Amino acid sequence: MRRLLVTGGAGFIGSNFVRYWINRYPDDRVVNLDALTYAGNLESLQAIETAPGYRFVPGDITDRECVDRLFAEEAIDTVVNFAAESHVDRSILGPDAFISTNIHGTFTLLEAATAAWQDASQEQRFLQVSTDEVYGSLAPDAPAFTESHAYAPNSPYSASKAASDHLVRAWHETYGLPVLTTNCSNNYGPYQFPEKLIPLVILNALEGKPIPVYGDGMNIRDWLYVDDHCSGIDAVLQGGRPGDVFNIGGINEWRNIDIVRLICERLDELRPGTGSYQDLITFVTDRPGHDRRYAIDATRMRADLGWQPAHDFETGIEATLQWYLANLDWCDRVRSGEYKNYYQNQYGERTPIP
Ligand code: NAD
Numbered sequence: 001m002r003r004l005l006v007t008g009g010a011g012f013i014g015s016n017f018v019r020y021w022i023n024r025y026p027d028d029r030v031v032n033l034d035a036l037t038y039a040g041n042l043e044s045l046q047a048i049e050t051a052p053g054y055r056f057v058p059g060d061i062t063d064r065e066c067v068d069r070l071f072a073e074e075a076i077d078t079v080v081n082f083a084a085e086s087h088v089d090r091s092i093l094g095p096d097a098f099i100s101t102n103i104h105g106t107f108t109l110l111e112a113a114t115a116a117w118q119d120a121s122q123e124q125r126f127l128q129v130s131t132d133e134v135y136g137s138l139a140p141d142a143p144a145f146t147e148s149h150a151y152a153p154n155s156p157y158s159a160s161k162a163a164s165d166h167l168v169r170a171w172h173e174t175y176g177l178p179v180l181t182t183n184c185s186n187n188y189g190p191y192q193f194p195e196k197l198i199p200l201v202i203l204n205a206l207e208g209k210p211i212p213v214y215g216d217g218m219n220i221r222d223w224l225y226v227d228d229h230c231s232g233i234d235a236v237l238q239g240g241r242p243g244d245v246f247n248i249g250g251i252n253e254w255r256n257i258d259i260v261r262l263i264c265e266r267l268d269e270l271r272p273g274t275g276s277y278q279d280l281i282t283f284v285t286d287r288p289g290h291d292r293r294y295a296i297d298a299t300r301m302r303a304d305l306g307w308q309p310a311h312d313f314e315t316g317i318e319a320t321l322q323w324y325l326a327n328l329d330w331c332d333r334v335r336s337g338e339y340k341n342y343y344q345n346q347y348g349e350r351t352p353i354p
């Protein structure tokens with residue numbers, strides 16, 4: 001039986017992970033520490049909120065006292081650190097929170113774990129959930145990122161994630177903390193906050209709003225269904241050795257414009273309007289420092305841990321579309337007043353490219 005501290009468990013991937021873990025390992029203890037920023041929603045956890053091993057704690061990962069208390073009260077032996085500011089565009093508008101949560105928050109968790117885990121008789125693991133964005137941008141024909149690819153972050157978000165990954169590595173090398181790091185590609189699926197590309201396209205289409213595509217729309221991302229990320233983290237927790245790094249990805253590269261068109265085509269069938277949703281596609285000023293291409297080489301996950309994604313893009317995107325269509329009220333509730341201000345700042349003045 002494990003005793004997990006999951007941070008950021010009310011966000012997109014964290015809430016999917018908490019559900020995944022409780023359904024799979026109902027005897028485990030799962031303590032979810034989340035500050036409930038604009039991106040955290042307890043409604044995403046309704047399905048498991050009364051599960052016997054589950055506890056939600058509202059709190060900030062930068063709060064050392066709170067984190068120390070949880071380690072002591074709950075005898076935590078496993079940390080899965082999802083808590084982060086996660087949206088690249090927000091990091092460009094205001095990087096402060098990214099430095100605080102992603103860097104100082106990770107530092108706080110590392111210090112608390114090091115202090116709490118003096119007794120190494122139990123098996124302990126600190127898993128840092130990181131991203132492919134720390135590796136920077138790939139040329140069109142370059143091989144996909146392996147675990148030994150040099151870090152070259154280009155946005156305040158990816159720089160803050162890179163910094164936290166370096167702290168995690170250093171706490172292993174210097175203090176012997178049993179860390180694991182996963183670098184995952186773009187996730188999609190249920191409960192993703194509608195500021196991210198796929199849910200934003202779905203909702204803007206349904207609401208008849210312009211669908212903003214940055215630059216020429218030819219940037220490439222490698223998309224993984226969120227459940228497959230959860231099973232990947234599970235595999236790393238079971239089979240990874242302290243200090244290991246694993247790249248998790250879907251071997252599923254798509255140009256942004258092709259995803260946008262695919263979603264519009266499918267919505268034309270599912271929710272036919274007067275014209276095609278593709279008429280709403282609007283090319284707008286590019287994201288500054290916009291990485292051209294990400295692609296993950298997940299060979300190590302397959303070879304060492306026997307992991308591979310269970311969902312292909314066709315079934316994953318269909319499940320995602322169906323989930324958003326059935327949960328439009330969730331979307332309305334999470335797009336609070338704060339989100340409306342963000343949307344205006346991000347897209348209000350963005351110049352359409354003729
Ligand atoms: P998200 O923005 O949906 O959720 C983040 C969660 O963290 C929210 O519940 C928020 O309330 C919480 N949080 C923020 N600051 C906090 C703080 N100071 N203390 C406690 N809780 C705090 O993010 P996500 O998309 O679910 O990403 C989760 C993790 O996975 C992040 O570390 C991100 O870098 C990483 N990641 C995301 C993707 C992706 O495609 N979304 C891909 C690879 C890696």
Ligand code: TDX
Pocket residue numbers: 086087088089130131132133185186187195196197198200212213214215219220221256287
């Ligand atoms: O309105 C938009 N128009 C557009 O063209 C938005 C929001 C995005 N885009 C483009 C930018 C990217 O090339 O779509 C692509 C995907 O954008 P996001 O959904 O913002 O994701 P990305 O920037 O790739 O980062 C995501 O994947 C890696 C997550 O947000 C990160 O947390 C994760 O680390």
